[in-house]
Amino acid sequence: MQIIGYVFIIIAFARLLAECFERLGYPSFLGEITAGMILSAVLIDMPRGEMVLLAELGLFFLMISAGLEVTPEELHYAGKKTLPLYAITYAAMFLVTLPFTGWAVSSDNIIVAAILSTASAPIVLRLKRFFGDDFLHVALSYAVISEVMSLFIVYMMVRIHETPGDYTPIITSILKDAIFIGGIMYLNYIIGIQHKVWITMTLRRLKSDEAVFGLFMVFSTSLAFVSEEIGMHFSIGGFLAGLMMHSDLVGTKQYDRLITIVSGVTYGIFAPIFFAWRGLNFETELSLTVLEFFLVVYFIRLLLSAAVVRHRDVPTSLVRGAGIASFGVLGLLVGEIGYVSGVLSEHMYAMASLACILGIVASATLGRAVNHYWIRLAETAY
Template sequence: MDTLLLILLIVFLAKVFGEAFERAGFPSILGEISAGVVIGILFIEPDSEVLSFFAELGAIFLLFTAGYREVHIAQLRSASMEALIPTIMQMFFAFGFGLMLGLVFNLGLLQSIFMGVAFSPTSIGVVVKTLIDFDYLSSRPGTMMLTSAIFDDIIGIFLLSIVATMATYNQVPSGMQMFVIAAKLVAYMLIMVFLGLKVFPRLFTHVQKMHVKESIFAFVVIIALFSAYLAELFGLHAVIGAFIGGVLLSDIPLAKIRDVQSKVSGLAYGIFVPIFFAFIGMSVELEFVRTAGIFAVLVVVLALLGKLIGGFIGTRLIGFDYHDSLVFGLGMMPRAGVELVVLSVGRSMGIIGDEVFSAIVLMVVVSIVVSPILLKIAIMSKGDIGHHVD
């Protein structure tokens, strides 16, 4: 199929399906994945080089905007340490369940570790609407979810950076190799922090004076691509670099002018990210999902249970009552964007096969659909809707 027509069709269907899902009360990401599934069934295999390159840019910009728009270093510092226990517990259990499942099914240690990493992230945005509808956003579990999610992406991306680097050795690395991985990660971080604190702020004061059109916007995109490329040079994955680049730009006033933010968001969510989600949908082996049986069911159930049990125990440890702990655990279950980026990294690096990939995409879809419903039932079970504000 003609590439122009293909891109046009993907963006068009992703937006139309996304809108349909939004109107039906579900996040648009489901529509964008569905658009990919439909295109995959009706037209083509996702083997177009142009398409996979666009999808890679989508993953890069998804994580770049996550760092650039959604992370504030000051907020991290002020986030309550109390949230660390539930956060670590829910990630630990999710990771552990993924790892165990991989080992039980003889997937090999690296692929099993990757499954653990892929079980770890949370996308809190999926349940925010439910929390608002039931006046639960400002409740104790609601605020704990928001604080926990501050750490979530960062820990998830840190885990991904380790497992993605391990994959370049095609095996679980030796002690010396682990040292090299750690040294590369530290060296990359030192360079980026130096650039972020000393170079980027000065750079933007000069860029702002340039006469060419859209200079600031162009340099924000340049830094996103530069951070991604430099990460690859250091043996890290591009998406990890993009996230770090985004975090470093998140406090530079000229890079965060509302107009520039809006353009970056337009580039990401108008074009590349929908293509990325659709590409995920196109890459799903439907035949496998249909016949997967016990493995796919266990991936879905354990990934959700890991978050629920870990979140429940973690919040019980810091003194939540039974009901609030249940609400917290359920709120931590949904996965979305970051999860799919982690997954696509695993697939593109050859860490996971099509079966694991398809099963985890299924888990993401199920988690987005069931988490708000289960959360709603749990909140309603307390019977004091609308009055629960700590």
């Protein structure tokens, strides 16, 4: 009952602030993170072990939702554009971190560059009406690729830290990861060709939405278990499960069933806990150096992204750049994993954490400013 009480307080307060932020024109998860920051000073005796489990379930469902937003074909097509952009962005962020680490190359630069290269899928979805549906899949693809890569990079650095000088386990782990992801994609291709009709007809015979959701949860948790066992983060298995369950494979009706239930469970229960937990564990430092770090990072990312994904008009190019340069809450988790594992220094962890939050706010604010500009332009034309 004590845990249920804490969960109730966190969800209620997180959703209250989420609604306030939505009314101000900002993403709801910023309100949920803020709620966690405020509650960190109040819920001192909270049982942290149980809350960690619920927060991890929140990440699991968020990655499933991200997978359901795109199809393998869209990810493959958009990946041709976003992979080079991610490589350029990562290289730029790596160079930016060097002056702040005394020009010394270490795990700090590698991990922080990965954190600073991410994009926020919720921000991308919020800005889609500004840069159009044709660019949405590209921006979502970048968000997914950057989040998966940041998790992969931090776990690689943890493994190198655990077995210094011995790269055999790392190479073996990379091969396992490649075989697992490649096998899942190949299975999806084969099923889509040979068994799509059978799967669609079988799911249509199910009498309830809960049955479809139950089968999907068995499938997604199985992939998450395998993903964790081979050394990847369990949430990547959830993302792959969502990626496979596209409407072309399971049918539009079953897909809509799944989206409805997953969205309700994710954004009604587990996502508020995950975001509030990130706020509860938020650590940073406020100084001129930290603010200078963020301003340099965001300015470079925005200009770089806007230039690569430019449009014929400047406002659209800026919003596209803001969508790509929206950082992401997952960066807070990656930073926490690196810091707890001893491969990320406290100073760089604090700087990267604040950059994640300020980057999300900056991109959302830029989107609102462009929206206001377009409204005034339309009114003037009218």
